[in-house]
Amino acid sequence: MKELSTSSWQRSGSTILFGHDEIQALLKNKSMVSLQEFLTWGGNIPDDPPIPEESKTILVCGLGTVMETLSPDEAENFLKKKVRPVIQNVQNIWTETGIVFGFPQGGGSFLETKGSEEEVLFLRSDNQKIRISEGLWDGTADQNMQRIKGPFLAEMVTVGYYVRRIS
Numbered sequence: 412m413k414e415l416s417t418s419s420w421q422r423s424g425s426t427i428l429f430g431h432d433e434i435q436a437l438l439k440n441k442s443m444v445s446l447q448e449f450l451t452w453g454g455n456i457p458d459d460p461p462i463p464e465e466s467k468t469i470l471v472c473g474l475g476t477v478m479e480t481l482s483p484d485e486a487e488n489f490l491k492k493k494v495r496p497v498i499q500n501v502q503n504i505w506t507e508t509g510i511v512f513g514f515p516q517g518g519g520s521f522l523e524t525k526g527s528e529e530e531v532l533f534l535r536s537d538n539q540k541i542r543i544s545e546g547l548w549d550g551t552a553d554q555n556m557q558r559i560k561g562p563f564l565a566e567m568v569t570v571g572y573y574v575r576r577i578s
Contacts, residue, residue: 412529416558420573421468421509425498427531427543429471429514429521429572430561437470437511446473449510453497456504468509475514483539490546495577499548501566502576511571512547521572529556531572548574 420426428434437443442462445522449471462469474494478486501510514520514533522532522540531544555577561570 413521414464414562415573416567420559420571422507423509423512424502424573424575425510425547425577426512426559426561426573427514427521427547428511428559428570428571429565430559430568431515433559433561433572434470434515437468437513440466440468441474442466442468443470443513444474446471446477450493450497452501453493456500460508467507467568468511470480470511470513473489473513473525475520478541478543479535483535483541483576486533486541486545490541490543494548495549499577523558529575544572548577560566 460469471502518536522534524530533541533543535555555574559572559573560567
């Protein structure tokens with residue numbers, strides 16, 4: 412999987428983000444919307460993103476709760492049928508705005524698979540796994556996904572995953 416150490420994920424595409432400092436920076440920009448509000452954009456996307464003009468990133472909060480609440484099959488279906496279509500619509504209208512799904516519980520809740528078909532799994536508190544990258548980004552995620560790196564103490568660590576565009 413390619414690694415990304417720039418901030419380009421903030422200005423386009425969609426991201427799973429669990430880095431504490433990165434989420435805090437987005438919260439300071441007042442760029443947060445609820446998952447409920449985000450889902451309403453599936454039928455009618457506003458003309459402009461509902462964030463301060465200087466911000467290029469929408470932080471969507473609440474997806475982690477849904478992943479913990481629904482059964483793994485229901486959660487994967489929710490991602491495919493409810494969330495992915497909104498990502499596709501938004502990226503076609505707001506071409507210079509990044510969509511970030513914040514997961515404040517930390518990176519320990521995500522696992523990467525290795526090999527020819529890489530994907531990211533969300534590890535729930537009950538140890539059940541959800542194929543989150545497949546649900547959000549479709550079957551090409553393994554070819555298009557990038558690991559976001561950020562500083563933690565004296566090293567660079569994974570703080571999220573990013574896909575520039577889904578079709």
